Amino acid sequence: MGMKFDLKGVDELIKRLKKTQLEVVEEVAPKALREAAKVVATEAKRRAELIDDPKSPENISKNITVQKSSKRNTPQDAVKYRVGVRGGGEPNDDKNPSGGDTWYWRLIEFGTVKMEAKPFMRPAMAAKQQEAAAVFISSFKEELDKVIK
DSSP: OOOOOOOOSHHHHHHHHHHHHHHIIIIIHHHHHHHHHHHHHHHHHHHHHHHSOTTSSOOHHHHEEEEEOOGGGSOTTOOOEEEEETTTTSOOSSOOOTTOOOTTHHHHHHOOSSSOOOOSHHHHHHHHHHHHHHHHHHHHHHHHHHHHO
16 A cells, blocks of 8 residues: 655745755855955954054055955856955056055065065964854855845
8 A cells, every 4th residue: 555645846946946056156155255254354454554664655454355266266166255465466556456556565474585474464364264264154144044035
């Protein structure tokens, strides 16, 4: 003697799950990752302010930013953000970041043969890694709840 089940709405459920997966990749994960990156950026700015010369018009801390990485070097369905210093690592008159041309930030971060390193980016990441992970998890849950409801 067999039993028969008639499940209604399964097709709609599958459709909704696929849509939710896309929303997670396109909306939920990027928002959560950006919030986590902001934690590290804030700490990096705080540390850079201690190094910045108040007499100089350049201000490394004002040029620290959070940016979404290009899709070129990112696997499909992956999201990457980076915390960095605007303007790159070479003098550049074309760009005019709010903190001035702070191309020399890498010399400070990594040092040179004649100058000891005064890192501010790497210690910021090390100091805020756990907090950033916690922010990512809570933000991800919050955004996911919005998508599911």
